[in-house]
Amino acid sequence: xxxxxxxxxxxxxxxxxxxxxxxxxxxxxxxxxxxxxxxxxxxxxxxxxxxxxxxxxxxxxxxxxxxxxxxxxxxxxxxxxxxxxxxxxxxxxxxxxxxxxxxxxxxxxxxxxxxxxxxxxxxxxxxxxxxxxxxxxxxxxxxxxxxxxxxxxxxxxxxxxxxxxxxxxxxxxxxxxxxxxxxxxxxxxxxxxxxxxxxxxxxxxxxxxxxxxxxxxxxxxxxxxxxxxxxxxxxxxxxxxxxxxxxxxxxxxxxxxxxxxxxxxxxxxxxxxxxxxxxxxxxxxxxxxxxxxxxxxxxxxxxxxxxxxxxxxxxxxxxxxxxxxxxxxxxxxxxxxxxxxxxxxxxxxxxxxxxxxxxxxxxxxxxxxxxxxxxxxxxxxxxxxxxxxxxxxxxxxxxxxxxxxxxxxxxxxxxxxxxxxxxxxxxxxxxxxxxxxxxxxxxxxxxxxxxxxxxxxxxxxxxxxxxxxxxxxxxxxxxxxxxxxxxxxxxxxxxxxxxxxxxxxxxxxxxxxxxxxxxxxxxxxxxxxxxxxxxxxxxxxxxxxxxxxxxxxxxxxxxxxxxxxxxxxxxxxxxxxxxxxxxxxxxxxxxxxxxxxxxxxxxxxxxxxxxxxxxxxxxxxxxxxxxxxxxxxxxxxxxxxxxxxxxxxxxxxxxxxxxxxxxxxxxxxxxxxxxxxxxxxxxxxxxxxxxxxxxxxxxxxxxxxxxxxxxxxxxxxxxxxxxxxxxxxxxxxxxxxxxxxxxxxxxxxxxxxxxxxxxxxxxxxxxxxxxx
Numbered sequence: 001x002x003x004x005x006x007x008x009x010x011x012x013x014x015x016x017x018x019x020x021x022x023x024x025x026x027x028x029x030x031x032x033x034x035x036x037x038x039x040x041x042x043x044x045x046x047x048x049x050x051x052x053x054x055x056x057x058x059x060x061x062x063x064x065x066x067x068x069x070x071x072x073x074x075x076x077x078x079x080x081x082x083x084x085x086x087x088x089x090x091x092x093x094x095x096x097x098x099x100x101x102x103x104x105x106x107x108x109x110x111x112x113x114x115x116x117x118x119x120x121x122x123x124x125x126x127x128x129x130x131x132x133x134x135x136x137x138x139x140x141x142x143x144x145x146x147x148x149x150x151x152x153x154x155x156x157x158x159x160x161x162x163x164x165x166x167x168x169x170x171x172x173x174x175x176x177x178x179x180x181x182x183x184x185x186x187x188x189x190x191x192x193x194x195x196x197x198x199x200x201x202x203x204x205x206x207x208x209x210x211x212x213x214x215x216x217x218x219x220x221x222x223x224x225x226x227x228x229x230x231x232x233x234x235x236x237x238x239x240x241x242x243x244x245x246x247x248x249x250x251x252x253x254x255x256x257x258x259x260x261x262x263x264x265x266x267x268x269x270x271x272x273x274x275x276x277x278x279x280x281x282x283x284x285x286x287x288x289x290x291x292x293x294x295x296x297x298x299x300x301x302x303x304x305x306x307x308x309x310x311x312x313x314x315x316x317x318x319x320x321x322x323x324x325x326x327x328x329x330x331x332x333x334x335x336x337x338x339x340x341x342x343x344x345x346x347x348x349x350x351x352x353x354x355x356x357x358x359x360x361x362x363x364x365x366x367x368x369x370x371x372x373x374x375x376x377x378x379x380x381x382x383x384x385x386x387x388x389x390x391x392x393x394x395x396x397x398x399x400x401x402x403x404x405x406x407x408x409x410x411x412x413x414x415x416x417x418x419x420x421x422x423x424x425x426x427x428x429x430x431x432x433x434x435x436x437x438x439x440x441x442x443x444x445x446x447x448x449x450x451x452x453x454x455x456x457x458x459x460x461x462x463x464x465x466x467x468x469x470x471x472x473x474x475x476x477x478x479x480x481x482x483x484x485x486x487x488x489x490x491x492x493x494x495x496x497x498x499x500x501x502x503x504x505x506x507x508x509x510x511x512x513x514x515x516x517x518x519x520x521x522x523x524x525x526x527x528x529x530x531x532x533x534x535x536x537x538x539x540x541x542x543x544x545x546x547x548x549x550x551x552x553x554x555x556x557x558x559x560x561x562x563x564x565x566x567x568x569x570x571x572x573x574x575x576x577x578x579x580x581x582x583x584x585x586x587x588x589x590x591x592x593x594x595x596x597x598x599x600x601x602x603x604x605x606x607x608x609x610x611x612x613x614x615x616x617x618x619x620x621x622x623x624x625x626x627x628x629x630x631x632x633x634x635x636x637x638x639x640x641x642x643x644x645x646x647x648x649x650x651x652x653x654x655x656x657x658x659x660x661x662x663x664x665x666x667x668x669x670x671x672x673x674x675x676x677x678x679x680x681x682x683x684x685x686x687x688x689x690x691x692x693x694x695x696x697x698x699x700x701x702x703x704x705x706x707x708x709x710x711x712x713x714x715x716x717x718x719x720x721x722x723x724x725x726x727x728x729x730x731x732x733x734x735x736x737x738x739x740x741x742x743x744x745x746x747x748x749x750x751x752x753x754x755x756x757x758x759x760x761x762x763x764x765x766x767x768x769x770x771x772x
Contacts, residue, residue: 003030008175012145012163012183014154022072022178029078031089036096043068048197049097050185051107051128053116054169054177059225061120062169066097067181074174077121090123099126099206106131106184106197108141108164111330112224114205119217128203130330131184134196139323140263141180148187161264165314167228201334208333212340215349218567219531220329223322227315231635236267236310237671238294243302248284250310252292255465256667257312259286259294265314267296272306279308291464320504324535339534342541347398348533351574357394361545364392368423373415373448381583382412388580389416389521389548390423400525400570400579401550404605405596405726406587406698409550410444413521416548417495418450420519426494427518427543431503433527435461437696438497441523442473445495453495454478456502456511483507490514500528503536516543524695525549526568526719533569584608587698587729589619595753600722612730619731622754622762623649628737630709636668639707642735643669643676645765646705649733650682653701655770660701662688663724665714669707691724702728706736706750715748722749738762 004024010017026035040047047068054063054074064075075093078086097103098117103126107113110130117123137143141164146155163176163183188197205213237253248269252258259267267284284298296310318326331337339345343357367390370383378386388399389412403409417428432438435457442455455473459481462470470477478486487510490496496511500522517540522528537544549569569575585593586608593607594615613619627641646662653660664670670688677684689697691714704724708715715721725732734750745751754761 006175008178010179010182010186011159012156012179013149013186014156017186018070020070020072020178020182022074022174024074024174026073026075027078028075028089028093029086031075031092033092033096036092039066039068039071039073045102046104047102048104048106048185048188050181050183051105051110051113052177052180052184053107053113053167055116055167055228057168057229059221059228061116063177064117065177065181067178067185069185070182072178072181074177090121094123098123101126103127104129104188104197106134106188108132108144108180108184109139109326110203111326111333112220114203114333115213115217115220115329116224118205118213119221124205124213126202126204126206128205128333129197129200130203131187133330134193134200135187138263139318141183142263145183145187148190148193150190150192152191161314166232201336203330203333204335205333207335211350215339216329216332218349219529219534220325222529222567223325223531227318227322230315232315233268233311233313236312238310241307243305243307245301245303246298247287248296248298248302248307250294250296250307252294254671255461258292258465259289259296259312260316261286261289262314262317264317265312268311268313269296269298269307270309271300271302272308274304274306284310293464319501320506321501321532321535324504324539325531328535328538329531337538339538342538344398344537344541344544344547345534348569348572348575349530357397361394361397362392363394367391368419370415371418371422373411373418373450378411378415379408379584381581382408382415385412385580385582386415386419389546390419392546396578397545398547398575398578399549400575401548401582402579403550403582404585404601405722406585406593407582407605408584408586409523409582410441412582413441413523413550414444414448414450416521417445417453418448421450421452421494425519427516428495428521429515429517429519430495430497430521430523431500432523433500434524434695435466435499436469436693437524438499439469439473440696442476442497446473446476451476452493453497454490454493454511456480456483456496456498456505458499458502480505480507483510486510487514500532500536503539512540512543516540518543519546519548520544521548521550523550525551526570527551527695528568530567530569530572586611588726589613589617589728589730590615591617591619591757592725592728592732592753595756596722596726596749598756599749599752600718618761619728620753620757620761621731621733622738622741623733623735623768624738624762624764625735626737628709628740630707630711633668636666637707637713638666638669638672639705639709640672642705642707643673645735646673646703647676647680647682648765649703649735649768650677650687651680652768652770653703654682658701659699660687660703661694661697661699661727662703662705663691663694663727664688664705664707665691665720665724666707669705673705691720694727695723698727698729700728700730702732704732704734706734706740706745708745709737709740710744712744712748715745715750718749725749725753 003026006022007019050067052065056062066073106129108131110128132139132144135144135147137147142160149155163179237257238250240251242249269282269284284296287297288295385401388396455477459479584606590607597605625641625645630637670690673688674684741754
């Protein structure tokens with residue numbers, strides 16, 4: 001197939017740069033030296049070739065746009081398995097462009113492109129230049145272009161945003177990809193910019209070994225793929241709309257769909273005009289956010305008009321942790337930092353037979369005495385875990401503790417903390433992926449009477465959204481807006497709690513100076529990708545001496561179910577020899593605990609023999625919904641018939657004064673359930689959860705709505721299903737249909753539990769009556 005030819009004009013800078021010719025779909029097998037001789041004709045060395053990646057929806061690099069002066073070529077890579085001849089052009093592409101010492105390769109987010117080229121197509125680059133690195137300001141393409149343009153030429157903001165809106169292949173967007181590459185090579189030609197680009201540090205993957213590049217891929221490619229495929233729109237849930245002139249004030253209802261001030265998103269607002277009876281769609285931007293309260297600015301007068309819907313469009317800005325991770329990768333590819341000098345990173349990612357821990361790391365044969373907390377002594381496996389954490393030997397410097405649901409992970413953490421501090425330790429930082437998991441650890445410390453800790457929490461998470469979660473802990477909580485004046489609150493405090501992402505906060509030095517991190521204890525470790533450990537371990541390498549990773553090995557990193565690059569540290573085989581297994585669960589009734597043990601833990605997990613609900617007492621009921629039917633709703637699914645049954649059970653438990661929660665795998669079902677409960681007059685606040693948001697929590701009774709009736713969906717994931725089915729302390733209702741469980745779901749955890757208990761656990765909704 002012959003390449004398609006077209007001409008375009010750039011619309012990013014308010015100036016005439018002439019016609020740009022674009023060759024589309026140049027197959028890599030057609031690349032030859034003559035092709036590049038023609039492309040570079042009349043262009044002297046050294047040449048500047050702008051690059052722009054084009055990905056499939058799954059994040060695989062499928063095409064590469066190359067721009068030189070006013071010519072752009074879009075090279076299409078062959079899929080794997082085409083035969084050797086199909087890939088010969090890559091050698092030419094490498095020799096003539098990517099690894100040519102006389103070619104400079106500017107690209108936006110060049111380190112990500114360099115890793116994608118290596119990971120997906122086996123290609124390296126020699127003189128990559130990160131465009132944002134050569135420009136001051138934040139790392140958005142718009143900021144870099146504006147910096148380079150200065151006051152010499154106007155930048156067309158909206159056109160830049162549209163051009164860089166996506167890097168996922170669509171034939172209609174070829175011009176946008178061409179312009180991404182073109183502007184990358186154009187910026188060095190603008191007045192005053194050539195020297196900056198020449199001085200920029202080169203991204204050079206040609207000098208790194210395959211082993212090192214594989215580690216870079218392991219620690220970054222998964223997040224890259226996730227970001228490429230991330231949602232670009234979200235329907236905001238809000239109430240209390242007020243309008244005045246060109247502004248609207250709304251109150252966000254859900255944290256997950258909250259409004260944010262962002263340079264990368266806008267709001268699509270549908271407004272009803274009562275005078276014309278018409279609905280019109282307008283654009284807005286978030287002007288101000290205070291907790292739930294949000295002000296949105298528009299370009300039209302909203303007086304007398306009613307806002308009927310708001311959808312935020314565009315990609316979320318990278319988090320501070322994302323930027324830290326990307327910065328560490330970029331500096332490693334530029335040669336600024338060698339992550340393999342760090343003993344923890346070397347031991348995790350690049351172990352060798354002759355690896356030894358540094359002599360400066362303290363070693364001791366003495367284990368401090370274990371402090372007893374509360375009335376219940378530690379069981380043998382818990383004591384083994386605490387001893388491993390208290391040890392100061394090289395064999396226990398990285399220790400993994402596998403704690404299935406209800407086995408007392410927070411008890412182990414609290415006992416370790418109290419014992420270590422009693423022995424004089426400080427610099428203990430307790431962290432997790434989620435705010436809820438960190439809060440749970442803090443509550444455990446408070447429950448056992450240990451008070452020498454402080455909890456760092458984001459103002460955005462706490463204020464007006466989750467204040468109620470922190471009220472019992474108020475005197476120990478430090479919100480981010482208090483960081484500047486927090487020095488007095490952390491004097492002689494040996495223990496700090498925070499999320500892993502908090503380690504990227506620009507004011508964290510206030511705390512790490514007062515209490516340097518010597519011991520990292522990470523809960524929910526399997527939810528954290530390998531790449532998210534690199535920046536913290538590198539940033540605090542001069543003080544960290546011990547790392548303890550604790551998890552139930554249930555919920556994998558977000559996106560891992562569809563992204564093989566999203567690996568957690570539990571997939572690192574040589575570290576599994578250090579696992580300490582907590583073997584007794586105290587939460588679930590033994591009937592449920594034993595079924596989970598057999599299905600997930602090879603019957604190694606025991607149940608508390610003194611549990612208040614003995615084995616022979618019924619504690620799980622499958623509620624048969626005859627007309628159960630899953631229905632699509634956007635990218636999610638819901639099930640109206642199951643919701644009606646869930647409401648009946650919720651009404652029963654509320655009338656009986658029972659402590660309960662509802663868990664469902666699908667957010668649309670959760671949202672509809674909240675609306676239905678509100679309409680029915682039931683208590684609905686903090687009752688309905690999806691699986692990830694309920695991780696680490698428990699209730700006496702759990703109602704589970706499986707939603708599915710045709711396909712397995714979420715139920716095929718044993719780890720997340722494990723979390724969903726292990727949250728109850730006294731009983732659980734699983735709302736589904738008999739036919740679905742015994743047919744399509746027979747091999748899932750739900751199906752195996754049903755098979756273990758037989759037909760006696762099945763009930764019809766009409767049999768669920770309020771107990772006297």
